[in-house]
Amino acid sequence: MDFFNYWVVIALMMTGLYIVMAQQNLVKKLLGLNIFQTAIFILYISVAKVLGGTAPIYTESATLYSNPLPHVLILTAIVVGIATMALALALVVRIHGAYGSIEDDEIRDRSKQ
Amino acid sequence: MISHLPILQVVLPLLAAPACLIFVRARSIWLFTCLACLLTFGISVALFLHVSDVGPLSYEVGGWPAPWGIEYTIDSLSSYVLLLVSAIAAVVILAANSSLGPELPERQQPAFYVLFLLCLTGLLGIVATGDVFNVFVFLEVSSLATYALIALGRQRQALWAAYQYLIVGTIGASFFLVGIGFLYALTGTLNMSDLSERLVEVEQQQLLAVAFGFVVVGIALKMALLPLHGWLPNAYAFAPSIATTFLAASATKVSLYLFIRLYYGVFGAETVDALLPVSIVFLLLGIIAVLAASLVAFRQSDVKRMLAFSSIAQIGYMAVGIGVGSTLGLQASLLHLFNHAFIKGALFLAVASVVYRTGSSQIDAFRGLGYRMPWTMAGLVLASLSLIGVPLTAGFVSKWFLVLAAIESGLWVVVLIVLVGSFISLFYLWKIVELAYSKSDSEASRNEAPPLMLIALWVLVIANIYFGIDTRLTVGASASAAATLIEGAPW
Amino acid sequence: MIVTQALDVVLLLLLVMTAVAIARVKDLFATVMLSGIYGLLSASFFVLMDAVDVAFTEASVGAGIFPLLMLAVLSFVGRYEADSKRRVALPVFLLTLVSGAVLLLATTQMPAFGGEDTPAQQHVAVRYIEDSPQEIGIPNMVTSVLASYRGFDTLGEVLVIFTATIGVVVVLLGVVQPGKARSLPADEDMADHKVLRIVGKMLIPLILLFALYVQFHGDYGPGGGFQAGVIFATGIILYAMLFGLSNAQRVLPMPLLRGLTALGVMIYGSVGVAGLLAGGNFLDYSVLASDPVSGQHLGILLIELGVGVTVASSMVLIFYAFSLTTSSDGSVER
Known part of the structure; x- marks a missing residue:
């Protein structure tokens, strides 16, 4: 149980990475990237958790809080992630317009012409 | 005032980028960007002088002391790289207005300048900061700006190159994020100097190895170290020429800086090498990169692609310097990092001028250009000599130090590789020069590049000669930076 | 537990x-x-x-x-997806499997999950938890760290959004300086969906109001500029979907949004520069008012405003860009 969260993180990371590398479809690759990035979020947030603690918002009654720092880092990382995705999707739309395909191998073929 | 310069170095281009949108005409935005880049360069000169005279500077952003707040640290290494990046930006931007003319519709040019400034901000931020998570944020600022800059290229392949680089770059940045996440779990800190102190006490060796592995692979992807270089040739070949010039001269250099900073300055080379064979891998990959990428460069018919593969080879030299593992080897890497920026800047700017006049970067387009664009081609020849490593050029100085470092460590094979690599580069550059000075059939009149492009090109060419003769600045700064890093002198 | x-x-x-x-x-x-x-x-x-x-x-x-x-x-x-290539990429599969196994072994050295004496909980974080309610004067520690202790990261984050927005707009529409933007087709697709429109009309003001609440409540509970910006943008996007893009553009035209996106970054940066001018360091809010805690309050309020403005306008602008682009690529000759 001590490491279960981290094992799931690894499983998700590898699934995401596999999708990015093995799939031909450009949209699918981005979904893989999203899974990979979310796995990183889970890693950080798991590191921050203190069992028996509460959300890091000060109240009179609470004495034990989870760590706010990784939360802050991941807030930033989520925003960076969605910004990257938006740009990537814009590129996908234009690639579809320019090549008539969003499959990796087909675009490679047409690039050479 | 001097105490605030570290942050102003980054904040000035940062605020200039959104401020660009006040202007409407592309030309006004260009002038404004030039001004911002010149001021940024001025700040980096002041910082460089201050650091070499007085010593390192530290800055607590938000007034919070490290490790609770974000710290900026400017030491001999970072001031040296800041000077390089901002100098390149200031020179390249001079030529941008002319070069973009035929390559980018005028209504898209404002975006180019905004993205250029954002990219510069990101690169400077990576170099100036002393906080590993802050590195990630600025890495992504520069990366996103770079993807968009590449996508502005004229041909449809530019979009494809931008997408490919986006995927690889995001994986690289994510790996980096995973690595620092593990390091945070082990030490509880993100501040670089704090991290280096606390890493010594970490007992979980395997996890530490994994953390270092993620960080190193992440940076190596951004650095285009063979075999992780796949994104680079298309990106350089299809981006607008002026964007290629800036990226080739600065972006991979900053990634190399980041590697050197973390590997030597934070993790400690010996600590890492006890867990992972980083220096041996760098030596081997560097050697392969020099040989293989140079050979592939020889086979290219597009000059931008040829120079892109040459860049991969040159990154190989820098990796070899790190792989040698001595202070002198690191110094050679730092020298080549600096000198190669001016070499490739000049070469790509010469190609940009050719694209401006002929509309093509295919090698056939160079036929007879020695007569039609004599100044541009003269600049190209001088920069080529520097790339090959002919004495009295900057390229000679860095290769000379690399050879010295190899001899010192008894690695004769490296000496051989440097010589072979230089020979191959002589051959592929000769292909261009030979064509340029062969008489073409059509009796075209002289048609030189626009004045600002020529001025920018020659500033870089003269820098190549100057740093080949007067080596006090480069050798002095790289020596003190290497010594500080290896002997672990305090920041 | x-x-x-x-x-x-x-x-x-x-x-x-x-x-x-x-x-x-x-x-x-x-x-x-x-x-x-x-x-x-x-x-x-x-x-x-x-x-x-x-x-x-x-x-x-x-x-x-x-x-x-x-x-x-x-x-x-x-x-x-194209169906022809239905195959498992075996080398990639093995690569991820092996790396996964190595990682699995290494993570058994992670400090145990949930412990309160791990390095992550012990070092830097302690000050944020114990001192931030006094130093910054607001209960939400995440907001304190995000906006003040590590406020520079958040400035970088806003810059990332700005960069991506400029990138998306120029990639999809070919311009960031509108004015020459193409004219819109009048879209009346949703005119027949009366129920949706009426429900929308009732919801949208509430959504915008909720956005304002999230914007200014971030000091005390979860929320802040980013979340508020997203919610605000959602309200506008819903409006655009139900009543047509041209109507939405009449309320929030592209040039205005472009200006606002830049303005948010400028607000954030200016608060930093104000700290400099008031004799502190960049982004030091303590010097902005007579006593440090109210200075922190003021600084956080202003920078969260900057974040909210940039995020809201960026999201709407990105939505416009995806709606206005034509897949058959008329913007640039390729």
């Missing part, structure tokens, strides 16, 4: 199952829906981990913006 751990296991296993399903399903529309679920599951997990601010953001991004953008893209590129 037992309940927490049981929920933890269930949610994480559901996440893995969703991820595997995304890898296997060929229908892109279905995979996008699955990633929405993935986002929602991870947001629920973050609540369980006490990361309420992160959960809020992940819910709006992972289950909101991301699937929305994906659907917009699918409307251009079609719903199905």
